[in-house]
Amino acid sequence: MSESSPPRHQRRKEARPAELAAAALSLFVEKGFAATRLDEVAARAGVSKGTLYLYFDSKEALFRAVIEGSVVPLVEQSEARIEALKHDPERLLRETLVNWWFNFGATELGGICKLMISEAGNFPEVAAYYNEAVIVRWMNLLGRVLELGMEQGVFRRLNVDILRQQVFFPLLMQSVWKNSLAGCCAPVALPDSYFDTYFDLVFRGLLAAPPLEPSR
Amino acid sequence: MSESSPPRHQRRKEARPAELAAAALSLFVEKGFAATRLDEVAARAGVSKGTLYLYFDSKEALFRAVIEGSVVPLVEQSEARIEALKHDPERLLRETLVNWWFNFGATELGGICKLMISEAGNFPEVAAYYNEAVIVRWMNLLGRVLELGMEQGVFRRLNVDILRQQVFFPLLMQSVWKNSLAGCCAPVALPDSYFDTYFDLVFRGLLAAPPLEPSR
Amino acid sequence: MSESSPPRHQRRKEARPAELAAAALSLFVEKGFAATRLDEVAARAGVSKGTLYLYFDSKEALFRAVIEGSVVPLVEQSEARIEALKHDPERLLRETLVNWWFNFGATELGGICKLMISEAGNFPEVAAYYNEAVIVRWMNLLGRVLELGMEQGVFRRLNVDILRQQVFFPLLMQSVWKNSLAGCCAPVALPDSYFDTYFDLVFRGLLAAPPLEPSR
Amino acid sequence: MSESSPPRHQRRKEARPAELAAAALSLFVEKGFAATRLDEVAARAGVSKGTLYLYFDSKEALFRAVIEGSVVPLVEQSEARIEALKHDPERLLRETLVNWWFNFGATELGGICKLMISEAGNFPEVAAYYNEAVIVRWMNLLGRVLELGMEQGVFRRLNVDILRQQVFFPLLMQSVWKNSLAGCCAPVALPDSYFDTYFDLVFRGLLAAPPLEPSR
DNA sequence: GATGAATGAGAATTCATTCAT
DNA sequence: CATGAATGAATTCTCATTCAT
Structure with a gap:
């Protein structure tokens, strides 16, 4: 019995911090940290404002949790791919970038980039953490590839x-x-052919032996 | 006695709006709109809080002025170069981009990009204006080149x-x-060779007849 | 030890709006709307400034609530008396006026008249509401009597x-x-005989068959 | 030459305080003391805000001047009529009241009553002055009549x-x-017959030998 | 005298945080 | 655990007052 899944209420309790952070992320991304009211975060998560304080000490702690909670795994996963594909750097680079886009950049989590860019000035320590834990590792990864x-x-x-x-x-x-x-005026144009053209440009610039140019 | 205290009332009606907007820009960029206090803006411009309200109706009006005041001329200048260099698209593109970087991107004004990215969600109308007046024109210009x-x-x-x-x-x-x-952790690496490598990549990807590869 | 400090959080959601409006009424009457600080209103009601905003959206909303909250019942009550006493108009008029004085004019609520007179110019819509809901109805009632x-x-x-x-x-x-x-200099003289003399004059002017003159 | 009328500019200068007080009166009446901005007073008088301070030490001083400047003469004039008409009290009372209405109550100056009612609480000393200088004298005058x-x-x-x-x-x-x-909703009804009916009621209540009742 | 730019104390309003229930 | 009423520090905005020109 001790190993069976916990009762629903229990599961809910454990999921709370993540639910709250998710609600906070979308609002922080949308309006910025300072302009987001905890009322709204609580409302979006379907709890009362006081409940937030059961899980996070302060608004800043909530911010840290949002940033810290959910990016590292992606980097680790990509780092793991290097070994598997180190014999085919072109494919490795291609996969790494596509993977970043579909598992991070294009998802809800991608908002963290905009958020971190906006708030780095106000939360230098969080930015330093993010820099170390994510940016440096990610850019190193790309460098190694x-x-x-x-x-x-x-x-x-x-x-x-x-x-x-x-x-x-x-x-x-x-x-x-x-x-x-x-979100308000200039929608991103990402046609189906986006990655074709993107990689065409990237690899033509990058490859020692560029692909044959059909048009020549 | 030779150092008398500065006069309390300095009349500078002409120059003030621009000075205030400049002070506001740097603070808005640094801390975001919501987290910037008008006290600070005034202090940085060397005036009192009330003076701001002689020139701007509200904090939001100041934001609009910051955005609207100082970007359009650059686009116009670049548009004018098209005609002069339309016979040499490579040089035209190169000049346009270098020009953008040194006259805008790398200057104080470049902060407007970060600011607009951060605040578009809170000021949709300003964002719409900026989109029309700057972004659309600039991307069209690049497209035409x-x-x-x-x-x-x-x-x-x-x-x-x-x-x-x-x-x-x-x-x-x-x-x-x-x-x-x-500003707080990951300084931008822009070695002297930056634009060499940048244009090497760009034009190798772009040109129908890429340059000979000297290194091979 | 027997006198513990009062609890910081006293929950009185039900009673609060009326308490706050009452505190506001007396201050508005005493000092006028603009000269009354919300600090004072809150202090007089024994709450903090912020609490006011849990119940009223703004100072103006508080003003509206003060005006709208507490006058209509009196008019209705008087209107109901007409039917009961329509066979004796003299007594009906007498009762209506005495009633107005003791249940409104001479009470705290009577301050609303002075308040509305003072602030009509600044709150035309509230004044229009008051005019419709109270003044017109009240003057019509007197007219019908x-x-x-x-x-x-x-x-x-x-x-x-x-x-x-x-x-x-x-x-x-x-x-x-x-x-x-x-309140500050010329106290109202209302001797016990006030209504005797008042009605003596009113009805002598009004009655088709005035009372005999006993004093001559 | 010394007795001729002063040059235009000179006359203007001497008239200034009265002009400013007149502008202030109408605004104070309309919006109340606290809600009236000195900017507006200056604008209505056609001068700059700073000019006000050449003639009045403060906003409160302006208020005092408005109250003190222009009511006393009327009382004095009415007091003087007593002697002339003391043999005909009915006509004396009638004239006194009609005179008050047309020379004060119905004019711009009449606004002072509303103003004083609104602001007595905030300016007890001014109210005390007004009480002594105007109210007491006026009510005494009526009493003597x-x-x-x-x-x-x-x-x-x-x-x-x-x-x-x-x-x-x-x-x-x-x-x-x-x-x-x-001013905003319930216009005063003052038909031509107003004073006929008004005095009919007043004197029927007042006179020892009331006029014959034509309708009986 | 007259001006109006500049000031800064003061008031309304917001919202993160607390805590009795 | 969860709630939401209450708090009060912080911030925007106003405007009487000052003073260099």
Whole structure:
């Protein structure tokens, strides 16, 4: 009996912090940290304002939880893929980026990027944490993928710092855009052919032996 | 006695609005709109709180003024360059982007991008104005430059929407980054060779006849 | 130890709005709307400033509540008396006026007259509401009482509009006076014989067959 | 030359305080003291805000000037009439009241009554001054007129305090009404026959030998 | 004298946080 | 655990008053 799933009420109790953080995330992304009222967060999560304080010490703690709770796993998963695909850097890069987009950038969680960009100035410690735990690891990961390709002679030897920004920032910006201006006026254009064109450009710039140009 | 206290009433009706908007811009960028207190804006501009209200009806009006006051000229200037350089699309694109970076993205004004991204959700009308007056015009401009190159057979024929994002977003993201996370933890790496590598990648992906690869 | 400090949180959701409105009424009457600070209202009601906003959206809403909350019942009660006493218009008029004085004009509520006179210019909509809901109904009521008397040949046939003002304004002015100048310098003189003399004058002017003059 | 009228500019200068007080009066009456901004007063008088301070030390001083400046002469004028008409108390009373209405109650100055009623609580000293300088003198005057009539056997012997209120308050209330509720919703009804009916009622109540009743 | 830009104390309003129930 | 009434510090905004020009 001790190993059976807990009763519904119990499960609810354990899920609460995540539910509250999820409600907070969408509001923080939408309106910013300062402009989001805890009333609203509580309402969206279907609890009373006081309940928030059973799980989080303060509004700032809620912010930290939102940031800290839900990004690290993705990085770890991608890091694990390196070993499996290190023999095929092109595919590795392609998968890594597509994976980021569909599992993070294009999801609710993608809002964290816009949020962190907006609030880094107000929460330097949280930003430092995020930088260490996510940004540095993620950019290192991209760097290692690119270096793998260079070592194998598949990618051109160029400044890796610049290269990974060049490769990643278009996707990152799409995600940020989606969570700010796109909400009220300039919808993101992401046609089906997006990744075709995106990778066409990326790899033509990147590959030592670019694909044959059909139009020539 | 040689250092008398500054006069309490300094009359500067002409210059004041711009000074106030400049002070507001840097604070809005740094802390966000909601988290910026008008006290601080006034203090940074060297005036009292009440003075702000001689020039702006409300905090929101100040926000609008910050956004509306100072971006349009750049777009117009770049639009004017098209005609002069339409015979050399590669140089035109290069100049347009470098110009954007050094006259906007890398300056104080670049903070407007980060600010607008952060606050679009709270000020949909301002965002709509900014979208129309700046974003749409600027992306159209980039689109026209790319189309010029395609028409002349210099650039490959690809989806212009995707292309201009791919080309512009790395620069835009640099600017946004510079005004958020870079301030507290992850400084932007922009080595001298940045634009060499940037344009190497861009044009290798873009040009119908890519440059010879010297390194191989 | 027997006198513990009062609990900081006293839950009285039911009674609060009325308590707050009562506190507001007396201060509004005493100092006027604009000169009354919400701090004072809250203090007089024994709550904090913020509590006011749990029950009223704004200072103006509080004003409306003060005006709207507590006058209508009196008019209705008086209207109901007409039917019961329509066969004796003299007594009906007498009762109506005495009733007004003791149940309204001379009570706390009487302050509403002075308040409305002072603030009509600043709150035209509230004034319009008060005019419709109270003034028009009350003056119509007085008019009907007078007409009843005329129809039965008890009262002289005169312009009812003027008549009811002549009859009512002395009482109304007493109430207004009581809530303004009387508070600081010129106390209202209301000797026991007031209503004797008042009705002596009123009915001598009004009655078709005036009472015999005992004093001559 | 020394006796000729001063140059235009000079005349203007001397008239200023009165002009400013007049502008202030109408605004104070309309919106109350606290809700009137000195900006508005200055604008209505066609001067700048700073100019007000050349003539009045403070907003309160302006209020005092408004109250003190312009009521006393009327009382004095009416007091002077007593001697001339003391042999005909009925006509004296009639003239005194009609005079009050047309030279004060119905004019701009009548607004002072509403103003003083509204602000007595906030300016006890001004109210005390007004009480002494105007109210007491005016009510005494009315009292003396009534006593004259009683001494001559023309008026009935009744409590003078009550009597003068009964006689005067309807007119006073008309004036107050005109300057508050009448401005936004309930216009004062003053038909041509007003004073006929008014005096009919007053003197029928007052006179020892009332006029013959034509309708009987 | 006159002006109007500048000031800053003061008031309304908001909202994170607390705590009795 | 959960609630939501109550709190009060913090912030926007107003406007009487000052003073350099």
